[in-house]
Amino acid sequence: MDAAHARQNQVERLRQEIRKLHAAPRRYLAALRTGIRLLDELLPAQGLPLGKVLELWGEAASGKTTLALRAMAGATQENRLGAYVDGPGELYPLAAAALGVELSRLLIVRPKAPGKLVWTAVQLARSGAFSCIALDLTHTGVRLSLAECKKLSEAASRGGCCLLVLTPPEAPGDGMIRLEVSAFGVENVRVEVQRSRQGGAGAQAIIPWDSLYPRDPPRFRYLHGVGSTGFSEDDPKFAERRPQRLKLSWPRDCGGIARSRPGRDVALPELGSSLGL
Amino acid sequence: MRLLYLHFERFPIQRQMIEAPTLAGKPIVFVQQIRGERKIFAASSAALTSGIRPGMTLSAGTALVGTLRHFTYCPETERAALMSLAEQLLLIAPAFQLSSPDGLWLDASAAGLCQGEEGLCRRALEICSSRGYRARAAVASEAFTARALARHGRKTAQVILPRNGARALEALPLAALEHIDGSAVAALRSLGLTTLGEVASLPPAALLARMGAAGLLVHRLCRGADDSVFVPTPLPEVLEESIELDWPAESHEPLLFALKTVLDRLCARLCGRRRAAIRLALTLKLDPTGQVQVWLVLARPSARAKILLELAKHRIADLTLPNPIAALTLTVAQSCDDPGSQLALGDVPEGDAGLEVVLSRLSSVLGEDALFAAELEPVHRPEAAYAAKSFRPPEAKKGILAEAEGCQVRITPQADEVLAQRPSRVLERPASLKVELDLEGDLRSARLLGKHRKVLAVSGPERVCGEWWAEVPYNRDYYRVFFDGFGPAWIFRDARDGQFYLQGMFD
Numbered sequence: 001m002d003a004a005h006a007r008q009n010q011v012e013r014l015r016q017e018i019r020k021l022h023a024a025p026r027r028y029l030a031a032l033r034t035g036i037r038l039l040d041e042l043l044p045a046q047g048l049p050l051g052k053v054l055e056l057w058g059e060a061a062s063g064k065t066t067l068a069l070r071a072m073a074g075a076t077q078e079n080r081l082g083a084y085v086d087g088p089g090e091l092y093p094l095a096a097a098a099l100g101v102e103l104s105r106l107l108i109v110r111p112k113a114p115g116k117l118v119w120t121a122v123q124l125a126r127s128g129a130f131s132c133i134a135l136d137l138t139h140t141g142v143r144l145s146l147a148e149c150k151k152l153s154e155a156a157s158r159g160g161c162c163l164l165v166l167t168p169p170e171a172p173g174d175g176m177i178r179l180e181v182s183a184f185g186v187e188n189v190r191v192e193v194q195r196s197r198q199g200g201a202g203a204q205a206i207i208p209w210d211s212l213y214p215r216d217p218p219r220f221r222y223l224h225g226v227g228s229t230g231f232s233e234d235d236p237k238f239a240e241r242r243p244q245r246l247k248l249s250w251p252r253d254c255g256g257i258a259r260s261r262p263g264r265d266v267a268l269p270e271l272g273s274s275l276g277l
Numbered sequence: 278m279r280l281l282y283l284h285f286e287r288f289p290i291q292r293q294m295i296e297a298p299t300l301a302g303k304p305i306v307f308v309q310q311i312r313g314e315r316k317i318f319a320a321s322s323a324a325l326t327s328g329i330r331p332g333m334t335l336s337a338g339t340a341l342v343g344t345l346r347h348f349t350y351c352p353e354t355e356r357a358a359l360m361s362l363a364e365q366l367l368l369i370a371p372a373f374q375l376s377s378p379d380g381l382w383l384d385a386s387a388a389g390l391c392q393g394e395e396g397l398c399r400r401a402l403e404i405c406s407s408r409g410y411r412a413r414a415a416v417a418s419e420a421f422t423a424r425a426l427a428r429h430g431r432k433t434a435q436v437i438l439p440r441n442g443a444r445a446l447e448a449l450p451l452a453a454l455e456h457i458d459g460s461a462v463a464a465l466r467s468l469g470l471t472t473l474g475e476v477a478s479l480p481p482a483a484l485l486a487r488m489g490a491a492g493l494l495v496h497r498l499c500r501g502a503d504d505s506v507f508v509p510t511p512l513p514e515v516l517e518e519s520i521e522l523d524w525p526a527e528s529h530e531p532l533l534f535a536l537k538t539v540l541d542r543l544c545a546r547l548c549g550r551r552r553a554a555i556r557l558a559l560t561l562k563l564d565p566t567g568q569v570q571v572w573l574v575l576a577r578p579s580a581r582a583k584i585l586l587e588l589a590k591h592r593i594a595d596l597t598l599p600n601p602i603a604a605l606t607l608t609v610a611q612s613c614d615d616p617g618s619q620l621a622l623g624d625v626p627e628g629d630a631g632l633e634v635v636l637s638r639l640s641s642v643l644g645e646d647a648l649f650a651a652e653l654e655p656v657h658r659p660e661a662a663y664a665a666k667s668f669r670p671p672e673a674k675k676g677i678l679a680e681a682e683g684c685q686v687r688i689t690p691q692a693d694e695v696l697a698q699r700p701s702r703v704l705e706r707p708a709s710l711k712v713e714l715d716l717e718g719d720l721r722s723a724r725l726l727g728k729h730r731k732v733l734a735v736s737g738p739e740r741v742c743g744e745w746w747a748e749v750p751y752n753r754d755y756y757r758v759f760f761d762g763f764g765p766a767w768i769f770r771d772a773r774d775g776q777f778y779l780q781g782m783f784d
Contacts, residue, residue: 059763059764060726060763060764060782060784061763061764061765061766061782061783061784062764062784063764063783063784064784065701065702065784066701066783066784069701081632081670088702089705090702090703090704090705090781091701091702092663092699092700092701092702092703092781093651093653093663094653094659094662094663094699095699095700095701095702096651096701097653098699099701103650103651103652103653104650104652104669104670104671105650105670105671106650106651107636107648107649107650107668107670108648108649108650108651108665109639109643109647109648110647111643111647112643112644112647116642116643120639120643123635123638123639124635124639126635127631127632127634127635128631129631129632129635130632138784183759183763183764183765186733186734186759186765209765209783
């Protein structure tokens with residue numbers, strides 16, 4: 001009788017655990033870490049917040065696509081799915097693979113009509129099936145309206161994904177966290193938080209290209225008397241223009257969401273050892 | 278051979294109630310035309326309670342119940358519904374034989390996979406229940422014994438051991454023999470016999486003398502000896518389901534209602550065959566003439582009615598038709614094996630369904646070629662170094678399986694040295710670049726995005742050449758160039774014409 005009672009209690013306790021797992025809210029609880037410590041430290045969430053839209057705003061060849069792909073790599077390495085809505089059709093999957101993206105988990109969407117770009121991103125975000133979605137609007141001539149920005153925000157919030165919008169300088173978006181990305185010298189990328197309601201506005205970081213492409217960095221030959229920073233060393237403005245690096249306190253990891261979200265993503269205790277596996 | 282018989286009491290009524298749940302609890306009947314009269318073939322419980330009986334004329338039934346709704350009995354429709362259910366039961370049995378209009382035999386030889394014949398009965402009833410049908414099951418070694426017990430027995434499920442048929446049948450009424458020979462049953466009744474056991478106790482010679490061969494056959498059946506052979510019903514090669522609407526539909530709602538019925542049947546048939554649909558053709562027949570065909574393309578093969586219905590909803594939402602819709606036909610044009618999927622603790626199937634629905638929706642609207650996953654190709658030419666393939670993300674193994682295989686969160690494998698030098702953006706076609714070179718032949722500046730830009734730093738060259746055997750060989754020297762006011766770009770000098778081209782950007 002006692003054994004049966006104990007078993008019933010155990011089953012009830014497990015039921016309650018399962019209910020807790022199902023009831024755990026999925027929004028605003030975690031961030032997607034890119035694995036680039038300096039970038040992850042920029043925002044208060046210690047990564048790119050899930051359920052939010054982030055705008056990566058910058059010139060051509062500023063490094064915004066690479067940052068988006070690093071976020072994608074963090075998601076796909078944890079067996080999650082990523083989607084890249086490639087408006088200009090310029091994404092080079094070889095670079096994505098080099099940045100750690102698992103290509104079999106990356107959906108690339110290339111709508112022929114620019115008018116379908118935002119719709120596609122909204123559909124993907126709303127589905128909740130993708131952890132990270134990038135919407136590339138560079139060279140497409142598309143400028144997001146306020147209503148479209150709201151739609152994107154609502155979709156990201158509903159799907160609990162991190163939605164990255166890559167915008168050119170002439171077509172910035174509204175109502176989303178904006179990170180300005182620009183080349184800083186020859187070997188660095190500068191990322192500055194221009195707008196964020198969650199705090200952190202004004203923070204900036206200098207990220208070396210080497211840390212984005214970790215293996216075999218290019219060996220540049222410098223011309224016109226510039227140094228590795230891209231500025232002439234005797235330029236008096238150089239010292240003023242160089243931002244301070246942030247303090248490095250976050251432990252280096254390979255990015256992703258795991259272990260940062262209570263509820264569903266907390267690792268379950270190992271069962272294999274008790275089963276003799 | 279062991280056989281399982283499933284009997285569906287008043288099958289047309291059950292089917293109608295499932296397809297139109299609003300009729301539940303209401304008096305409805307099925308009528309058929311017999312010698313110019315519309316006679317009631319089957320009646321719902323509410324109609325039976327009101328005194329309506331099969332065999333009555335419709336006029337008599339309507340006189341009894343003013344609100345009686347009637348439908349015309351169509352054997353083909355009932356057979357199609359029964360066939361769909363039977364095909365779904367192939368999940369637990371290797372073959373079936375239809376016994377129209379309200380039953381079917383299943384080959385019970387695979388009962389060992391369902392924890393015995395009791396388990397097989399239970400599983401079969403569960404499948405029927407999942408489709409909304411109430412049934413009774415019986416397993417026996419003879420087709421007649423199984424059928425008679427399922428139709429006239431008192432238990433919902435029973436298993437009769439071999440050579441125990443006579444004892445199991447002895448309490449059943451003579452009505453169990455009606456489908457064999459009605460005149461023989463009438464003759465037995467006139468003799469005062471009421472059960473099969475009484476018939477079995479008669480001397481066979483006496484029955485042969487009085488009733489001829491029919492009497493001998495009846496006697497053998499009542500003793501649990503049946504020679505009839507199980508003949509599996511052949512499966513149709515084309516998976517197709519049709520439905521005719523009661524009246525032409527002018528809005529989406531009745532169309533979706535009919536579509537759900539058709540999809541439920543079609544997906545049940547797919548499930549039974551362990552197949553998943555990739556492409557379906559939905560043909561809408563218009564009233565009075567004309568038809569429209571809509572293609573439903575699935576990015577991931579599926580046999581789930583819910584997903585297909587979502588997709589169909591999306592596709593027909595934007596459809597504008599000149600005439601109302603009178604009938605619809607759904608055909609599986611392409612299918613593949615369905616491996617199924619395993620969920621882990623804490624997962625909900627809606628997550629997977631969400632992925633499949635959104636992929637299907639996108640591929641329907643944007644076209645199949647707009648969605649893809651990239652696969653690296655062993656090709657040196659940069660623009661041909663990857664190929665598009667359909668997006669089939671691998672299933673994430675979770676829980677104990679993942680633990681056992683050690684496939685937890687993985688660390689990024691080191692990128693290949695060549696890959697690490699590739700830009701994140703590559704132009705569809707390399708753009709011609711006007712450059713200035715110094716006396717030593719090094720790059721000094723170039724005209725880019727409408728501006729004259731100085732070269733600040735250069736890395737390279739990296740020579741990429743090949744395909745000398747092809748019509749268009751290539752021989753390029755690639756440079757990673759940092760322009761003033763612009764990020765790093767990937768340019769090359771084509772050895773064929775000596776010109777510089779912009780291939781991509783390290784964005």
